[in-house]
Amino acid sequence: MTALHKNFIAGDWIEGVGTVENRNPSDLTDLIGHFAQAGADQLEAALDQAQVAQRAWEAYGIERKYSVLMAIGTEMMARAEELGILLAREEGKPKAEGKGEVYRAGQFFTYYAAETLRQMGDSADSVRPDIEIDVRREAVGVVAIISPWNFPTATASWKIAPALCYGNAVIWKPANATPASAVALTEIIAKQDIPKGLFSLVMGAGSEVGQRLVESPKVNAISFTGSVPVGKGIATAAIQNLTKVQMEMGSKNALAVMDDADLDLAASLAAGGAFGGSGQKCTASSRLIVHASVHDEFVEKLVAATQKFKVGHALEDGTTIGPVVSERQLNENLRYAVLGQAEGAELIIGGTRLDMPHDGYYMQPGIFVGSTNDMAINREEMFAPLASVIKVDSYEEALHTVNDTNFGLTSGIVTTSLARASHFRRNARTGCVMVNLPTAGTDYHVPFGGRGDSSYGPREQGTAAAEFYTVVKTSYISSGTPF
Numbered sequence: 001m002t003a004l005h006k007n008f009i010a011g012d013w014i015e016g017v018g019t020v021e022n023r024n025p026s027d028l029t030d031l032i033g034h035f036a037q038a039g040a041d042q043l044e045a046a047l048d049q050a051q052v053a054q055r056a057w058e059a060y061g062i063e064r065k066y067s068v069l070m071a072i073g074t075e076m077m078a079r080a081e082e083l084g085i086l087l088a089r090e091e092g093k094p095k096a097e098g099k100g101e102v103y104r105a106g107q108f109f110t111y112y113a114a115e116t117l118r119q120m121g122d123s124a125d126s127v128r129p130d131i132e133i134d135v136r137r138e139a140v141g142v143v144a145i146i147s148p149w150n151f152p153t154a155t156a157s158w159k160i161a162p163a164l165c166y167g168n169a170v171i172w173k174p175a176n177a178t179p180a181s182a183v184a185l186t187e188i189i190a191k192q193d194i195p196k197g198l199f200s201l202v203m204g205a206g207s208e209v210g211q212r213l214v215e216s217p218k219v220n221a222i223s224f225t226g227s228v229p230v231g232k233g234i235a236t237a238a239i240q241n242l243t244k245v246q247m248e249m250g251s252k253n254a255l256a257v258m259d260d261a262d263l264d265l266a267a268s269l270a271a272g273g274a275f276g277g278s279g280q281k282c283t284a285s286s287r288l289i290v291h292a293s294v295h296d297e298f299v300e301k302l303v304a305a306t307q308k309f310k311v312g313h314a315l316e317d318g319t320t321i322g323p324v325v326s327e328r329q330l331n332e333n334l335r336y337a338v339l340g341q342a343e344g345a346e347l348i349i350g351g352t353r354l355d356m357p358h359d360g361y362y363m364q365p366g367i368f369v370g371s372t373n374d375m376a377i378n379r380e381e382m383f384a385p386l387a388s389v390i391k392v393d394s395y396e397e398a399l400h401t402v403n404d405t406n407f408g409l410t411s412g413i414v415t416t417s418l419a420r421a422s423h424f425r426r427n428a429r430t431g432c433v434m435v436n437l438p439t440a441g442t443d444y445h446v447p448f449g450g451r452g453d454s455s456y457g458p459r460e461q462g463t464a465a466a467e468f469y470t471v472v473k474t475s476y477i478s479s480g481t482p483f
């Protein structure tokens, strides 16, 4: 019997009303552990204590908060190797990427540690004489954080760190597919000098614990990353209580390769952006929009770049693409590989399940050519190691195709023309634009988010996060009347 990993609720580690088992997608014989599932009463206890703890945390003072966040971030960075291996073991990304993710997650905490000391307000004169105005931000209250499995530590951290920085309590519902990373991060947070119940971990199914959480009137704000249908359901629940909501829901990102591009660079950006993390990134470039005059040469180089990837066990040296996260995800991916061909695209390599020495969810990266932008493979987020090439005749057609989507998270262009790069940067209708860079890969100190179905509500990360995690208070102070 492997260990039972408990929830951290209202300041105590407690068993749940059930458990789920967590297995390594690289090797299904590797049982990582059993993880508690929070019951309805336990969630209520977490929420009640969070309300009390939040007021205590707000009164802590900024230097004490700074020390807490700095200690969390510093420990995560120091333990990036160990925690990165755990993350890779349960999620399936290569261990170097797991380590990188944990280190980056630590940087979110150290960044927001510093931000605790930089919280400034505004002052102004009233339009009425002898009255001064003070404008400052205050914590929004109890924040529910619902995070996905694809970046289980980084996504949670870019939500938890600003939530705590700006004075809020946190109830965290991580994805049930990656609970071990959640317990590891919670252990680090739980041992800090924080009020009892300021931070609770409530593992459990999204449809149960998650749904109850987003419907609770005790929650003042919800930050969610995941799929569009779940996001829409959360928004519907949130509006019943007028709860503030912020959502990031994936995309259908395009990389445009122009006739003046460095094609070796373009192929390497396209392959890395499309297949890194097994394509399970909201910033993955799953649409490759290529000028007809360089199409054939680009495709040849893309195939060569893709064939250099080594699909394998996430913890083995040399692996550059691990398995996908789950059987359900693998089956969806294989369905898209078949669907794309039925729609008329040609699958020139990959797109099939791989038999490996270990029983896991392995898939060969696949490339479609001859696809058009109206095909389902170019309209729906697949979250798969699959990329589609769309041939276009001009820059104008490329830009139009990039923007012809319901989503709008990231987009990219590969070009040596400054004029085109500038025009693209100004006219791509996405929240993030990349010039001669992969569509995936963003920084932690600047805003992150998209347009259309990709995002809803204020931006995440950087100082922009203050918009979501705080409310503005405007105070009028009279100096005209003697005491």
Ligand code: NDP
Residues within 6 Å of the ligand: 146, 147, 148, 149, 150, 173, 174, 175, 176, 177, 204, 205, 206, 207, 208, 209, 210, 211, 212, 214, 225, 226, 227, 228, 230, 231, 233, 234, 248, 249, 250, 251, 281, 282, 381, 382, 383
């Ligand atoms: P979901 O949207 O189902 O899951 C995201 C998070 O929401 C998880 O923690 C999940 O819990 C939780 N959740 C699920 N249902 C509810 C609910 N009713 N109320 C509150 N929380 C809920 O995504 P999946 O993991 O099922 O992935 C499906 C697809 O979503 C992917 O193939 C991809 O296209 C997209 N996706 C996009 C991501 C992104 O980065 N933008 C991240 C993840 C997925 P639990 O899983 O534990 O049940």
